[in-house]
Amino acid sequence: MASTVLSLRIDGELLERLRQHAAKRGMSVQDYVVRTLIRDDFDERFKVAVDETEKFYGLT
Numbered sequence: 781m782a783s784t785v786l787s788l789r790i791d792g793e794l795l796e797r798l799r800q801h802a803a804k805r806g807m808s809v810q811d812y813v814v815r816t817l818i819r820d821d822f823d824e825r826f827k828v829a830v831d832e833t834e835k836f837y838g839l840t
Contacts, residue, residue: 788813795809798812798813
């Protein structure tokens with residue numbers, strides 16, 4: 781798997797909140813953010829798949 785770099789600028793308040801959420805899960809801030817992005821991407825893809833299935837079966 782290829783590695784990609786994503787750079788974000790965030791303010792101190794948001795960084796502290798991310799640190800707290802990550803710490804509760806025993807994760808680094810980087811891992812927490814990546815997992816959140818993956819989860820949100822999955823949620824969106826799942827919603828699209830459900831919508832397409834409903835269209836296919838004429839449920840919408």
